Amino acid sequence: MPFVFAPPQQAVVPVQDERYEFFPIHRVYGIGKNYAEPGTVPSGTPFYFLKPADAVVPVADNESVAIPVPPGTNEMKHEIELVAALGKGGRNLTLEQAADAVWGWCVGIDFTLGDQRLDSGANDFMRGKAFDRSAPVSHIRPAYRTPMPAPADLWLYVNNQKRQSGSTANLIVKPLEVIVEISKFWELQPGDLIFTGTPGGASRVVPGDRLEGGVNGVGTIRVDIV
Ligand code: MN
Secondary structure: OOOOOOOOOOEEEEEEEOOOEEEEOOOOOEEEOOOOOOOOOOOOOEEEEEOOOHHHEEOOOOOOOOEEOOOOOOOOOOOOOEEEOOOOEEEOOOOHHHHEEEEEEEEEEEOEEEEEEEEOOOOOOOHHHEEEEEEEEEOEEEOOOOOOOOEEEEEEEEEEEEEEEEHHEEEOOOOHHHHHHHHHOOOOOOOOEEEEEOOOOEEEEOOOOOOEEEEOOEEEEEEOOO
């Protein structure tokens, strides 16, 4: 039966691999409020969210992509994160199964709008997290070449000034535990990307800002805010 219109192109991220070129994206999961300054009380309870697969923007090494500030916000923030790319799925994964499900790793920036509140006072996470081009990621390194650095150091500079510098060791829910937690509620699938949380220092960006961030042992990513 013919389609009403041509199906959209499969969202993909290039991979640094000899056998394969592209990682097809199924879903994009993330965790919020996953950070507390060491020795302080967290500002909230970690929660989970989805971004659309087509919000992902692959960024080649040594190149940069343009990310626009969406309309109606004065508080777009950067969150540098280690991102897991799953080659296997499942429900109720153990930590061991979560490690085995990871096909590779990349660096991502989970752009977040800090001012998306509804009149009711509730947060509008649809607008705050799932806006267009809100998820730039580096090309994916296969886990057999890039085992997860544990803990992983993350960093991000805006206009050559350090804004984020931390470690996945400071996350409340650690990267593989994030996968375990998500698998308790959703059935994970090959092609899922998991943003594992940012280690503090997320701050506002404005058009003209040039961002460079990275995860030691995994890679770097560059973005221009427009
Ligand atoms: Mn985040």
